[in-house]
Amino acid sequence: MIFQTFLLKYGEIGIKGKxxxxxxxxxxxxxxxxxxxxxxxxxxxxxxxxxxVDCAGDYDSDEVIGQLxxxxxxxGICPVVRKKDEGFDQLKKDVAAFMDEMYPxxxxxxxxxxxxxxxxxxxxxxxxxxxxxxxxxxxxxxxRVDVHKPDVLLHIEVRNEIYIYSQIIPGPGGMPVGTNGKxxxxxSGGIDSxxxxxxxxxxxxxxxxxxxxxxxYTSERAKQKVVDLAKIxxxxxxxxxLNVVNFTDIQLYIYDQCPHDELTIIMRRYMMKIAExxxxxxxxxxxxxxxxxxxxxxxxxxxxxxxxxxxxxxxYRPLIGFDKQEIVEVSExxxxxxxxxxxxEDCCTIFVAKHPVTKPSIKIIKRxxxxxxxxxxxxxxxxxxxxxxxxxx
Amino acid sequence: MDVYLDNSATTRAYxxxxxxxxxxxxxxxxxxxxxxxxxxDAEKYIKEAKETLAKLMKVQPKEIFFTSGGTEGDNLALIGxxxxxxxxxxxxxxxxxxxxAILNTMRYxxxxxxxxxxxxxxxxxxxxxxxxxxxxxxxxxxxxxxMYVNNEVGSVQPILEAASMxxxxxxxxxxxxxxxxxxxxxxxxxxxxxxxxxxxxxHKIHGPKGTGFLYIDEHVKIKPIVFGGxxxxxxxxxxxxxxxxxxxxMAAAMIYQDLEEKVAVMRCLKAHxxxxxxxxxxxxxxxxxxxxxxxxxxxxxFAGIRSEVLLHALEDKGICVSSGSACAxxxxxxxxxxxGIGTKKEYLDATLRFSMSEFTTPEEIDYTLDTLNELVPVLxxxxxx
Numbered sequence: 001m002i003f004q005t006f007l008l009k010y011g012e013i014g015i016k017g018k019x020x021x022x023x024x025x026x027x028x029x030x031x032x033x034x035x036x037x038x039x040x041x042x043x044x045x046x047x048x049x050x051x052x053v054d055c056a057g058d059y060d061s062d063e064v065i066g067q068l069x070x071x072x073x074x075x076g077i078c079p080v081v082r083k084k085d086e087g088f089d090q091l092k093k094d095v096a097a098f099m100d101e102m103y104p105x106x107x108x109x110x111x112x113x114x115x116x117x118x119x120x121x122x123x124x125x126x127x128x129x130x131x132x133x134x135x136x137x138x139x140x141x142x143x144r145v146d147v148h149k150p151d152v153l154l155h156i157e158v159r160n161e162i163y164i165y166s167q168i169i170p171g172p173g174g175m176p177v178g179t180n181g182k183x184x185x186x187x188s189g190g191i192d193s194x195x196x197x198x199x200x201x202x203x204x205x206x207x208x209x210x211x212x213x214x215x216x217y218t219s220e221r222a223k224q225k226v227v228d229l230a231k232i233x234x235x236x237x238x239x240x241x242l243n244v245v246n247f248t249d250i251q252l253y254i255y256d257q258c259p260h261d262e263l264t265i266i267m268r269r270y271m272m273k274i275a276e277x278x279x280x281x282x283x284x285x286x287x288x289x290x291x292x293x294x295x296x297x298x299x300x301x302x303x304x305x306x307x308x309x310x311x312x313x314x315x316y317r318p319l320i321g322f323d324k325q326e327i328v329e330v331s332e333x334x335x336x337x338x339x340x341x342x343x344x345e346d347c348c349t350i351f352v353a354k355h356p357v358t359k360p361s362i363k364i365i366k367r368x369x370x371x372x373x374x375x376x377x378x379x380x381x382x383x384x385x386x387x388x389x390x391x392x393x
Numbered sequence: 394m395d396v397y398l399d400n401s402a403t404t405r406a407y408x409x410x411x412x413x414x415x416x417x418x419x420x421x422x423x424x425x426x427x428x429x430x431x432x433x434d435a436e437k438y439i440k441e442a443k444e445t446l447a448k449l450m451k452v453q454p455k456e457i458f459f460t461s462g463g464t465e466g467d468n469l470a471l472i473g474x475x476x477x478x479x480x481x482x483x484x485x486x487x488x489x490x491x492x493x494a495i496l497n498t499m500r501y502x503x504x505x506x507x508x509x510x511x512x513x514x515x516x517x518x519x520x521x522x523x524x525x526x527x528x529x530x531x532x533x534x535x536x537x538x539x540m541y542v543n544n545e546v547g548s549v550q551p552i553l554e555a556a557s558m559x560x561x562x563x564x565x566x567x568x569x570x571x572x573x574x575x576x577x578x579x580x581x582x583x584x585x586x587x588x589x590x591x592x593x594x595x596h597k598i599h600g601p602k603g604t605g606f607l608y609i610d611e612h613v614k615i616k617p618i619v620f621g622g623x624x625x626x627x628x629x630x631x632x633x634x635x636x637x638x639x640x641x642x643m644a645a646a647m648i649y650q651d652l653e654e655k656v657a658v659m660r661c662l663k664a665h666x667x668x669x670x671x672x673x674x675x676x677x678x679x680x681x682x683x684x685x686x687x688x689x690x691x692x693x694x695f696a697g698i699r700s701e702v703l704l705h706a707l708e709d710k711g712i713c714v715s716s717g718s719a720c721a722x723x724x725x726x727x728x729x730x731x732x733g734i735g736t737k738k739e740y741l742d743a744t745l746r747f748s749m750s751e752f753t754t755p756e757e758i759d760y761t762l763d764t765l766n767e768l769v770p771v772l773x774x775x776x777x778x
Contacts, residue, residue, distance in 0.1 A: 216705030216772075255775055345701070351775065 001081070001101050003061045005163060006068060008051040009076035011173065026176035026204075027051060027073045033238060034067040048117065054082070065169060070236045072202050074171030078155070081164045088123065091162060092135035098164050099136055099143070099154070109146035110136065110166075114156040121158045128156055175204030177238050182206040183316060184279035185288040186271060187230060187242070189222055189344060192290025192319055194229045194336040195327050199318035200288050201237035208284055209240050209392075210275040212247040214350060222344035230392040232336050239393040243278050246386055247271070250379045251351065257371040260353045264298045265360045266369060268307045270380065276311050277384055286314045292322050297356040306360045396712040396757040400597075401544055401574060401690055401748035407599045407647050410640045414601055417636040425633050426624065435635045442642030446606060449649055450591075451582045458607045458629050459638050463573040466592035466607040467494040467538075469629065470569045473615040474536055474590065475502055481565060482533035488513045488521045488550070490730040491540050495571055499538075509533070518681045519548030519734045526555055527562075534559075536567045541575030545730040545746060546680035547690030549575070556587040567613060573597055573605075577648040578656060578688055589613050593645075595637065599750070600644030604637035648751070655751040659688040662749060662758050666691055669762045673769050677740055679731060689749045692731075694740030698772045703745060706772060710764045714745050 010027060028044050028051060035042045040059025045052055055064065061079060068077045083094050099110075114128035123131065132154070133145060157163040185197040187209040197207050211226045223244065234240045247267075254266050275287055291299045298307070308315055319327055331337040369376075397405070406414075417438060423431025425439055443454035460466045475485060487499055489512040502508040511529040513521045521539060537559050539550050556568045569590040572581055576591075577598035583591050590613060595604030609615060609628070621630030648655075667682050670693055679692040695703060700716035707714055731741055747761070 216702050216707075216709055219701065219705050220708075252775055350702075 001061075001079075003079035004055055004082035005080040006053040006055070006064060007078040007080050007163065007165060008053065008068065008074050008171070009078070009168070010051070010073050010171075011075040023073070023176060023179055024051070026179045027071070029178070030071050030073065030176045030238070031068065034071050035064065038063050038067060040064070069169070069171060071176070072172055072174035072204065072236065073176035075173055076168040077171055078165045078168050083162045083164065085121075085158075085160075085162055088131065091156075092132065094162075095132050095154070095156065095164060096135060096139040098166075099140065099152075102166060103152065106140045106142040108151040109144050109149075110152040110154055111145060111147050111150035112136075112154050112156060114158070116158045118158050118160065128158070132156055172202065172236070174202035177201055177204055177236075178206055180204035180206075181285045182208060182283060183286040183288050184275050184282075184284040184313075185209040185240075186275050186290075187211050187226055188290070189225045189229065189340065189342075190290065191324075191331050191337065191340040192292065192295075192327055193288075194233050194290075194340065195330045195334070196288050196290040196316075196318050197233045198236055198330070198334050198336075200316055201233070207233065207237045207240045207288075208243070208278070208282055210243040210245060210271075210278055212245050212271055212274075214248040214251055215246065217248065217251075217350040218345055221342075225339060225342050225344055227390060227392060228339050229336055230390075232334070232339065234392050236334065239391065241282070242390040242392050243275075244388040244390060245274055245383050246388075247383060250376070250383060253372065253375060253379055255351055258368045260351075261355060261357045262360065262365060262368050263351055263353060264356050265303055265306050265365055266372075268298055268303075269310045269365070269369075270376075272307055272310050272315070274380060274383060276313055278387070279313055284313070286316050287311060288316045288318070290319055290327075291317045292319045292324075292327065295324065297358045300358050302359040302361070303357075306362050306365055309362055394711050394757070394760050396761055398747045398749060398753065398757070398761065399713045399715050400750040400753075401746065402715055403596045403602065404599045404750050405752065406596075406601060406640070407644055409647070410600055410644050413643055414636040414640040417639045421635075423635075425635060426622065435633075438635050438639040438642075439633055442638045445642045445646050449580075449645055450608065451584060452608055453611065455626075456608055456611055458609055458625050459633055459641075460592075460605045460607055460629060461603050461634070462596070462605040463492070463571070463592055463594035464494040466594070466605050467492070467569075467571055468498050469607055469615070469618055470590040470592060470609075471495065471498045471502065471536070471538060472618050473628070474567050474569070474613060475506070475508055477614040477616040478535045478567065479508075482535045483507060484509045484511070484531055484533035484535065486511045486513065486526065486529050486534060486537040488515060488539050490515050490519060490543055490545075490548075490733045491538070492544055492571060492573065495538055495540070496729075513539075515548075515733050517735050518686075519543050519546045519679070519730065520681075521550055521555065523551060523554055523558060527558060530559065530562045530566070532563075534563070534566050536569065538569040538571065541570050541572040541581065542578065542687040542690070543680070543730060544574045544690070545728060546692040546734065547574075547687035548680045548734075549579075549685060549687055552588065553586050560587050574687065574690070577645065578652075580649070580652065583608055583610070590615075595641035595644060598641075598644050598648045601637045601640040604634060604641040606641070656688045659749050659751070659753065660684065662753060662755060663688060663691055665755075666747065666758050666762065670765060673766060675739075676769075677737075679734065679736060679740075679744065691747045691749075692744060693747065694736065694744045695769055696739040696743055697776055698743055698769065700743055700745050702772060703743075703768065706768045707745075707761075707764060710768075712761050712764060714747050716745055 031044050041057040043054040112129045112133045114125040116125050152166050154166045183205050185207050187193045213223050230240050230242050421434050423435035425436040443457045446457050447454040485508050499510045503510045513525045542549050559566050559568050567589045570588050571592045573594045576593035589610045591608040596602040617628050624630050675696040677694040704716050
C-alpha cells in the first residue's frame, strides 16, 4: 500500500509545560535529519501536538518507516493514506478500498474514530463515524463492529485533505536528541559500550565518543570496527565526534612500572581521565560507560569505585544492572551486535593478567600510580595532543 | 620504505597486464560468443591465451579451462571429477596441509555426497609421506589431490613420485595438483608429471584477481559444477572473462621469461634472510629451507610475540607480511599446517610468513631484517601473563 503521509505521535514530551515547543522543534529537526539521506521529498510540520511528514517524489514507505523508527521521542508512527476531499461518497469508496487492501482477511472487528479539525466539513465527527462505519459494513459483510475492543481502530481525520489510517507502528520512545545536552561515551569495540551510548542518547543526550587504540597490539581493523559501531549508534544519536587516542605508550609504561595484576584498573583510570579531558573541552556534561556490576574483574563494585574516583564529571552507566544476555538483546535490536562480535583484540585485553585484582583498594592503587610520576603526565599530554578526530555521521 | 613481502597472498600486477586488461575491457569488449566481428575479436584473446598457457606447460590448448581463480579451479576439479567417476569408486585422497579451497571442498564431498576422504599426514618439513599414500590407495580410490607448493611454509611436494605411485597402482585414478603457489615459480609439465588436472591462479603471478585456469587432460571425465550457456565445452558455463583471461595469459608469459634467473635471485635473498633472521634468539624457520623448498616463501616463528602484534608493528614501518596464510588469517584460528608439521606450541601463534616476488630487492630484505632486529626485543618485553 502506498502511504502519502506519516503521522507521528510523541509521548512524554507532550507534558513538558512551557518548554514543550523546544522539545517539539528538536523532534522536528531530528525527523528531518533522519530523512535527509533517503530518496524522496519530505515536508515535516507540526500541528496540534502532532508531527506530519508529507511525502512526495520517489520514496519508499518501508524505508521512511525504518528511518522514523530510529528517531528518539517518537512513540508511534502512523502510515496515512491522504485523499483530496471529493465529497462524502468518494470518501466512503476510499475507506472501503483502504480496508480492503490493509486487511485481506476480513474476519475482523473495527471501530471508526473520526476527527474533524476543518469545522466547515458538512458532517460532524459522530456523523462521520456512523456513515463510514456503515459503508465499511456494506462493502464487507464479514467485518463486524466492536466499539469496546476493536481489532482495528480506523481513523478518519478531516483536515484540508482527508487522512485515513489504522496502523500505529511503535517508535523507539525516549526524548529527541539534543534536548538534554551532550555526554562523552567511552567506546570500545565490544558489545556493551554501543548499547550504553544508545540508551543515554535515547534520553535526548547528544554523544561524543573516545576510543583507545594501541598499535601494534590492536589493528587498524579494530579501529575500523569502532568507527562502524559509532556509525550505527549515530543513526539514532545523530553525528558523533570520535576521539581516537593512541594509548600504547601509556599502557607500556604502566606495564613497566606497576604490578601486573593492577594493570587493567590503572589503565582504566587513565582512560577515564583522558576521556574526561575531551569531555570538558567540548562541553560534555558527563561520561558514559558500558559497565555492568561484576561482569569482569574491572567492573566489581570495588573496581568501579576505583575508576570512578578519578572523575569529577558524573559517570553514567546505563547498563549497570543488566545481565549480559539483556545487553546482547538490545545490541541485536539496535543492530550493533554483529559488528561487535568481530574478533579483533581491543586494548583492554592485550596485557590482561591471568588473575587481575577484583577488589582493588584505592589506597594501594594510588601508591602504585606514584611509580608513574616521572613520565605519565607527559605521556598523557602526548596522547591528548596526538588525538585523531573522526566525524562519524 | 614500503616493502611488500606478502606475495603469496597476492601480487602487484605487471603494468603491461593492467594496460592490456583495460584495452580489452574498454575497446575489444565483445562477447566471444557473439557472431559479429567484435565477438570474433574477443574470441581471439581466448584462443591466444590457451595457446600461450598450453605452450608453457606443454599441453594442448583444448585442455585449458578458464576459471575465476584458484578456488573455483580446485572446486571444479574435485567436485566435477568425483561426480563424473563415482561409479568407479568413492574414495578420495588428499594431504592434511592443503589450502582451504581443497580441504573444505573435500569436507563437502565427504559430508554431503558420500565420498570417503583420506587426509595424508606430513613430515616435519611439510611434505606428504609417500608410504602413507601407498597405504591409503585402495580399489575404491578415484582421485588424489596434492598441492605443488604449500602456501604457508613453502614445502614442495613430491608430485612426480606421488603421481607415479598412484598411476602404477591404478592408471585410472585421477591425480590433481593445486599449483596456485607453484605456477610461475617452477616450470610445470603435467604430462611429464603424470598429472591429470592442475589448478593455477592469475593474481599470484602478477595477473588480475578473479582469473585462473584449470588444466584438464583430454581423457579426464568431468562434470560441470555451474550451469548456463555451455561456454568452454560446457565444462564451465558463463561468458568468459576476456580481459582477465588476456591479462592472465600475458602475466604467465612474462613471469616465465628468464624464470631461472629470477628464481636464483629469490633463492639468494631467501638464504640471506634466513641466515640473518635466525641470529635473532628464539626464532625458528618452519619447513625446509634449502633448494628443495619454494624460492619465495619463508615462514618464521618468533617465540613470545603474537604474530598479529609483530605484523602490525612491521606494518607501522611500511612492511607488509602475513600471519599464517592470508586467506585463512582473518579468523584467529591457529594454522592447521603449522600444527600438522608438529610446530612447537610457542611458535604456533607466533609465526609470520614472508613471501617474495621478482620485484623484491636486497634493500627491502635488509630493511626488513633491520626492522625485525629492532622490534623483536622491544615487543618481547611486553607479554601477556
